[in-house]
Amino acid sequence: MAAETVQNAIDRALDAYAGLTELGEAIDDEWSFVNDLSDAWRVHLDEVASSHGERPIAPEVSTAIDLAIDQIGLITDAHRAIDWLSTFPQVVLVALGETS
Amino acid sequence: MRFQDAARDARAIVYAGIQADPLVARAADLLADATLEQRVLARAVMNGESADPGTWRAMFPTLFGAGSGSEVSERARSEGILDASLAVADRGEQVRSQVRGALVEAVTSRLLARRAGAAVRRERRILFDGVPSEIHPYDVTVERPGSPEAYDCKWGARGINADVLHQLDDARLHAADEEERLAVALVVFDAARSCRVRLDRQTAPHVLTRLITLETLDDLAAGAAG
Numbered sequence: 323m324a325a326e327t328v329q330n331a332i333d334r335a336l337d338a339y340a341g342l343t344e345l346g347e348a349i350d351d352e353w354s355f356v357n358d359l360s361d362a363w364r365v366h367l368d369e370v371a372s373s374h375g376e377r378p379i380a381p382e383v384s385t386a387i388d389l390a391i392d393q394i395g396l397i398t399d400a401h402r403a404i405d406w407l408s409t410f411p412q413v414v415l416v417a418l419g420e421t422s
Numbered sequence: 423m424r425f426q427d428a429a430r431d432a433r434a435i436v437y438a439g440i441q442a443d444p445l446v447a448r449a450a451d452l453l454a455d456a457t458l459e460q461r462v463l464a465r466a467v468m469n470g471e472s473a474d475p476g477t478w479r480a481m482f483p484t485l486f487g488a489g490s491g492s493e494v495s496e497r498a499r500s501e502g503i504l505d506a507s508l509a510v511a512d513r514g515e516q517v518r519s520q521v522r523g524a525l526v527e528a529v530t531s532r533l534l535a536r537r538a539g540a541a542v543r544r545e546r547r548i549l550f551d552g553v554p555s556e557i558h559p560y561d562v563t564v565e566r567p568g569s570p571e572a573y574d575c576k577w578g579a580r581g582i583n584a585d586v587l588h589q590l591d592d593a594r595l596h597a598a599d600e601e602e603r604l605a606v607a608l609v610v611f612d613a614a615r616s617c618r619v620r621l622d623r624q625t626a627p628h629v630l631t632r633l634i635t636l637e638t639l640d641d642l643a644a645g646a647a648g
Contacts, residue, residue: 355619355620358619359579359619362615362619366615380483386480393481396472397471405580408612409469411613416459416463417481421458
């Protein structure tokens with residue numbers, strides 16, 4: 323079975339991120355911030371995928387992305403979702419070794 | 423322009439108890455020397471989801487994985503940060519929020535002390551001639567004659583708001599009126615990208631307020647605020 327690529331991992335992360343964004347939008351006063359924040363990170367993750375998308379990733383990195391997706395899937399509170407809108411992409415980038 | 427201890431009101435007394443929590447000191451000591459990846463780990467864990475350390479170790483293979491290549495001391499620091507962060511996350515929602523705020527202040531003061539030593543103070547007001555003093559103190563100040571600095575600290579980008587930006591910029595302007603150069607900065611334990619998104623939405627003056635983020639925390643030890 324072929325190794326997962328950076329592109330696959332980011333695609334999965336962005337799918338989950340869309341749900342987190344939707345949850346954060348429940349805070350009316352932060353609706354614009356939530357969407358601007360989500361857009362900014364989505365653009366950056368897309369840039370990483372464009373630059374290194376074909377690179378295969380190690381199984382433990384795939385697992386790390388799965389676990390991060392699981393974590394945000396547990397969130398039901400909109401305020402906490404906003405905290406994670408900033409944190410989740412950083413966790414994904416650390417797992418992918420793309421923080422620099 | 424002069425510095426003064428904040429009033430010991432009920433809020434200050436309660437918050438002083440949070441600041442004095444040994445967990446805050448333990449976590450701050452670790453995070454002051456941490457890498458960016460270790461600081462992201464702390465931020466994620468302290469956001470408060472899984473209480474299982476194994477889950478977090480697997481989520482950060484670059485810090486804990488067999489092939490991470492981390493030195494023993496770095497691995498030990500990662501473990502220490504994970505342990506302290508889980509302890510913070512274990513606090514109730516309101517206390518956790520206060521502990522995280524106190525932690526950012528403690529990390530800031532530790533890093534500043536590396537270049538400014540005993541001139542670094544906490545919870546201080548800044549008084550200017552003929553200007554009503556602000557109710558809220560500055561989180562951290564560097565009180566050196568000729569090169570004073572004032573810092574406000576936030577856990578996340580969402581904490582950036584008009585009040586804090588006005589308070590910092592007003593202090594800078596009042597100092598300038600007295601022909602003093604007060605460097606002002608906002609320290610946010612969050613990614614620069616998120617902080618920029620928040621700042622772009624603010625109309626309060628902030629062009630001359632320096633922004634310190636997760637990626638640039640170590641700059642506090644290396645240079646003045648502005």
